[in-house]
Amino acid sequence: MNNLNNLDLTEDSIKILLIGLDNGGKTSILKCLKGIKGISAYNSLSPTRGLEIERFEALDSKYAIWDLGGQQSYHEEYFNDLENILKGTKKIIYVFDVQDVKRYNLAIDYLNKMIIRIKDLNSIDFSIFLHKYDPDLEFNQELNEIIIDGLIEKIKEVIPPNFIYTLHKTSIYAFFEKSTIT
Numbered sequence: 451m452n453n454l455n456n457l458d459l460t461e462d463s464i465k466i467l468l469i470g471l472d473n474g475g476k477t478s479i480l481k482c483l484k485g486i487k488g489i490s491a492y493n494s495l496s497p498t499r500g501l502e503i504e505r506f507e508a509l510d511s512k513y514a515i516w517d518l519g520g521q522q523s524y525h526e527e528y529f530n531d532l533e534n535i536l537k538g539t540k541k542i543i544y545v546f547d548v549q550d551v552k553r554y555n556l557a558i559d560y561l562n563k564m565i566i567r568i569k570d571l572n573s574i575d576f577s578i579f580l581h582k583y584d585p586d587l588e589f590n591q592e593l594n595e596i597i598i599d600g601l602i603e604k605i606k607e608v609i610p611p612n613f614i615y616t617l618h619k620t621s622i623y624a625f626f627e628k629s630t631i632t
């Protein structure tokens with residue numbers, strides 16, 4: 451894990467934070483943003499240990515993606531360092547795993563805790579990804595549109611009024627559909 455005291459926080463690149471519970475798909479999304487297409491890169495991922503920063507260039511812009519490993523043992527550390535973590539941030543992507551129905555409440559709680567600690571919300575673009583919404587997603591008793599609509603309602607309850615954010619249904623498999631798998 452990066453020690454924040456050793457980091458150069460003056461960014462000349464577009465800084466994006468990826469936040470959400472462990473196993474939600476944040477590092478996979480990061481790899482998609484980087485344009486990595488080999489599916490094996492996604493099967494062999496291990497949990498991110500704390501904060502990892504990935505820098506790359508795409509479409510003539512430089513990006514610094516701050517991937518906040520989601521395991522609960524790191525959350526307190528992030529809350530304590532949030533001012534530094536947020537400094538210079540252009541965009542936050544909060545990732546929900548729609549398939550992890552049992553942990554919806556935990557994921558909502560983490561989102562809520564983040565939001566109440568971010569004082570200047572409106573200076574940062576905020577997106578919520580309803581992730582693992584795969585093209586061939588199998589709906590069943592536990593996972594269906596009504597359950598996902600319930601999640602969206604809970605999200606709305608913790609978002610302050612007048613706070614602008616966007617909501618996206620995402621999947622790494624939709625990304626693969628649009629690219630050549632190598």
Ligand SMILES: Nc1nc2c(ncn2[C@@H]2O[C@H](COP(=O)(O)OP(=O)(O)OP(=O)(O)O)[C@@H](O)[C@H]2O)c(=O)[nH]1
Nearest residue numbers: 472473474475476477478497498519520582621622
């Ligand atoms: N079905 C499905 N699986 C996905 C998708 N995105 C990621 N995964 C899988 O979910 C698992 C966890 O992905 P990661 O990207 O490591 O999750 P993470 O949020 O970075 O987890 P932490 O590093 O522990 O915070 C991996 O096995 C991925 O292959 C998706 O869109 N659909």
Ligand SMILES: [Mg+2]
Nearest residue numbers: 476477497498
């Ligand atoms: Mg990760």
